[in-house]
Amino acid sequence: MAGPVVPLQAVTLKWGSPLRFAMLSLGVYGVMMAGWSSANNYALLAARRGAALMISAEIAIGASIMASS
Numbered sequence: 604m605a606g607p608v609v610p611l612q613a614v615t616l617k618w619g620s621p622l623r624f625a626m627l628s629l630g631v632y633g634v635m636m637a638g639w640s641s642a643n644n645y646a647l648l649a650a651r652r653g654a655a656l657m658i659s660a661e662i663a664i665g666a667s668i669m670a671s672s
Contacts, residue, residue, distance in 0.1 A: 624665060631657050
């Protein structure tokens with residue numbers, strides 16, 4: 604049965620880009636743990652806000668890279 608090979612994914616990516624995104628997204632945990640370890644409610648709220656901003660920026664960057672490949 605030699606026929607055409609049809610990939611079952613929308614975009615074929617190399618392992619470098621997903622691995623880079625995975626390593627960059629670990630920074631969110633650092634921000635959250637820093638806010639939590641300060642034992643201050645306002646610092647925890649600021650850390651949550653900072654983490655949300657980081658995640659929203661990562662989503663936009665990831666979407667633009669997926670669209671360009």
